[in-house]
Amino acid sequence: MATLIAPTSFSPGADAEALRKAFQGWGTDEKTVIAILGHRNVYQRQQIRKSYEEIYQEDLIKRLESELSGDFERAVYRWMLEHADRDAVLANVAIKSGSKGYHVIVEIACVLSPEEVLAVRRAYHNRYKRSLEEDIATNTTGHLRQLLVGLVTSFRYGGDEINAKLAKSEADILHESVKEKKGNHEEAIRILTTRSKTQLMATFNCYRDDHGTSITKKLLDNASDDFHKALHTAIRCLNDHNKYYEKVLRNAIKRVGTDEDAITRVVVSRAEKDMKHIKEVYYKRNSVHLEDALAKEISGDYKKFILTLLGKKD
Amino acid sequence: MATLIAPTSFSPGADAEALRKAFQGWGTDEKTVIAILGHRNVYQRQQIRKSYEEIYQEDLIKRLESELSGDFERAVYRWMLEHADRDAVLANVAIKSGSKGYHVIVEIACVLSPEEVLAVRRAYHNRYKRSLEEDIATNTTGHLRQLLVGLVTSFRYGGDEINAKLAKSEADILHESVKEKKGNHEEAIRILTTRSKTQLMATFNCYRDDHGTSITKKLLDNASDDFHKALHTAIRCLNDHNKYYEKVLRNAIKRVGTDEDAITRVVVSRAEKDMKHIKEVYYKRNSVHLEDALAKEISGDYKKFILTLLGKKD
Incomplete structure (x- = not known):
């Protein structure tokens, strides 16, 4: 909510x-x-x-x-844009910032619904006179390119059908791909960029059942290069984006020199969607309310604005 | 027309x-x-x-x-389906027929407008409860998969802007990729699956100017494997699909044991769109009218139906 x-x-x-x-x-x-x-x-x-x-x-x-001016200006600017247009801007900034921006592209591609991703691609055409995948592909190579382009261009099936046998066999493929850096990445990319979210959820569950640990934990051990980091972010966003956003906020608050950009991105993007749930996940994980944690780290009009979007009564 | x-x-x-x-x-x-x-x-x-x-x-x-029954039944069945739904069926049959069907997937992805391809992807969801790219990716590997999935998932920018410098540099990249089988296919795939049709046209023209031959002629020398064949089809469909369809019909008619499936596909798909133009291209190339050439090779109710769709007066 x-x-x-x-x-x-x-x-x-x-x-x-x-x-x-x-x-x-x-x-x-x-x-x-x-x-x-x-x-x-x-x-x-x-x-x-x-x-x-x-x-x-x-x-x-x-x-x-x-x-x-400053963080306040950036937050209000992003807040004023219509959703798809805002995500097009976020994606463009992310592409231009290279390695530091890949997670934002993955977020947009994996958190939004297939129709919402499509709206972002349309907005990107309108704003930049190029396609989103065109700009991503020009600025990346190899498996990272395949993964990022695959995620933003995918139009996943939205139904609830689950193929249990497939979930099992693809959990094994993911396991093979994840356990060593030289794994079969092409197949992992295929699975993550084309399967429906419901099917992937079943696959991640199979992974946990069969291999005794979650795929994200396993991936974290190997997530040293951009490709593996993006893979990790994709799985987390596809699996439970509220938990993912909680961690983005936690890291942004914890960091020496708070990460206002990340705070703005999450709050502005989710305040009209499921921010209430993210706040609950945050409280459960940190035993402190998100607003209280933020209030200590940010300041001025920016702070007032962010807390207002988080539902603070005037 | x-x-x-x-x-x-x-x-x-x-x-x-x-x-x-x-x-x-x-x-x-x-x-x-x-x-x-x-x-x-x-x-x-x-x-x-x-x-x-x-x-x-x-x-x-x-x-x-x-x-x-027979070819007549198949033609009427395809004719009765709404356009996007028919292409979803054609794509599905093509995927199931493997190597012999790749050109049909490429046709759909490269001839239709970005919005039309999207409609086919939606129809595919409805009909098969999976995504089009999901089925293609499961049934292919390597560069062929990258190319086919890239083509069907791409949402190209539709504007008329041309970047001449880019056209020149990417014509060179394509040249490098095409001239030897071990060329930089990743980059060729990137260009063909993400650039706008107008930009690609400019790139193909640069290729001809700078290298003295068309890229399709050059490709044909190397088009022995599935990947190169698909690449060749993609470039021809993107460049001038009426010329491409003329050749499909010419080959279908010439073949020992006429290729009714190809004839049906082209006539049923284009009769409401640009079949008049394809007929003109056919006459120009073969000095015989398409209807007359077809009349000699096909028969019965199927023949009557196809000729009716081609505008024959009763």
């Missing part, structure tokens, strides 16, 4: 006017920006943007970029 | 009744079946099927299958 608190009725025109007022005069009234945009869902934000454009002949997102 | 001649107005109910009548009694009245279904476009055929089902509580396609 979502953590975002948005009103059922609102006036895009009134919001646009209030934002305009917040921009005027000396300095920006960030409090108002947070009070409005931190409490509007994706459809409402698009309507506000449209209203603002109609009334003031100015793009609200561009104006926000010039009014705000 | 299409060769199919269909009325602008028609009554699905009356057609359903006339077909029912044609099925009754001793033997089937094939003439009526051809006169009706050979003159209805895809929307009209779907309406007739719906009407028939409503009136007689029976699936028209199933009934047609039991009434007709």
Whole structure:
């Protein structure tokens, strides 16, 4: 469930006017920006943007970029984009940042539904005049390329059918591939990039039953190169993305010099989807509420904005 | 332009009744079946099927299958399916027939628009409860798998922008890959499976300018294994699919023991699209009309049906 608190009725025109007022005069009234945009869902934000454009002949997102700064600006900018468009931007930034960005591409490809991934690919066309897979393929090689391109281009079957025999035999193939670095990666890539999520879940369960440990634990021992790291991320995102996001947040908070980019990415992407569940997983794992842990590490308007998206009452 | 001649107005109910009548009694009245279904476009055929089902509580396609036989039955069956669904069936049959079917998969992936390929992938989900790429990947390996899966999963950018510098450098990469069997196939696969059709056209033109021969001619010298054959088909379909289809028909007609399956596939797939153009290309290349060439090689109701789809007046 979502953590975002948005009103059922609102006036895009009134919001646009209030934002305009917040921009005027000396300095920006960030409090108002947070009070409005931190409490509007994706459809409402698009309507506000449209209203603002109609009334003031100015793009609200561009104006926000010039009014705000730092982590707060980046968070509001990403929050303002429609979901698929935001993920297209995230993917593009990730591609450009090379090795450090592969996990973001894997996240988008493995967490979203097949139809949502498709929407991101369409948004990528519109924004960059190239295909997502084109840019990934140009910037990677070998097994890493095969895996990343395979994940973003896959259109998995969404049904609930499970082939138990297949799950067993493919768990063995994955085991062979994972246990040594020179394993049969082509087959592991085939399985992870084409099977339905339900089938993969059954395969991961078989792996645990037959080999006494989870495939992610086993992979972690070998996850030293980019390919194995991406493989590890893919399996975790496909298997249980809430647990995966909990760990992204945990690492971002723990790190010396907090990783605001990761915090923004997870909160902005999931606040309207399943952030409540991620918060529960976080509390269960850390015995401290996510908001409290974050409050100690981030600050200023950025902190206020992120906590608002996490459902903090004003 | 299409060769199919269909009325602008028609009554699905009356057609359903006339077909029912044609099925009754001793033997089937094939003439009526051809006169009706050979003159209805895809929307009209779907309406007739719906009407028939409503009136007689029976699936028209199933009934047609039991009434007709041989090449005629197969042609009518494929003709009755909605486009994406038909291509899903063709792809599935192709996958099951292995080496002999790869060109059909390549055709579907490279001739159709990115949105049309997507529709086929959706239809494949519905029909087979698996993804198209899943079935291809399970039945192939190595470079052939990479190429086929890459082609069907690609969602190419559809714009007209051309990067001339890129076309030149990638023409060189293709040249390196094509000139010897042990070339850099990974890069050739990357280019052919991700670049937009317009960009690829520019790349193929660069190839011809810089290397004095077309890439398909060069490839043909090496096209002995399945991978190189598929590569050759892909480039021909991407470059000029009407020329490609002309050759499929020419070979099907020339072959000792005519290749009815190929004739059916091309005519049924293109009669509502660009069959007129394919006929022109055929005449230009062979100095004989496609209908006349076909009339000598095929026979019976199948012949009548195919010629009807090719625009022959009754």
